[in-house]
Amino acid sequence: MTQPDNPPTDDQPAFEQEQLEERLVVVRVHGELDIGSADALRRALDAAEAQPVDVVRLDASDVGFLDSTALGVILSCAQRMTGRGGRLELLCTSPAIRRVLDMTMISRTVHVIP
DSSP: OOOOSSOOOSSOOEEEEEEEETTEEEEEEESOBSTTTHHHHHHHHHHHHTSSOSEEEEEEEEOOOBOHHHHHHHHHHHHHHHHTTOEEEEEOOOHHHHHHHHHTTGGGTSEEEO
């Protein structure tokens, strides 16, 4: 497991990346995903996508807030992964975030793991 790219601060999340299986990489995020952290999220997902994997799993189980900018970054990654024959999985344990995913129908494009 790699160490966090950046230590979490009040306004920036921390990301860790770990290759679990040959074709699966997990990106763990600790903190909030919003307009202020969208670029960091994009860089973390881009780095994971750059590897020869079929599945990128975004572990957001430690995320308490997710806004529309972060949703857009997640959706873009999911579409790119689908385009190359892979998929983005989103591990989400927050009922509030899961409700947002269902209401915006993101869960139709992103494989959400409860």
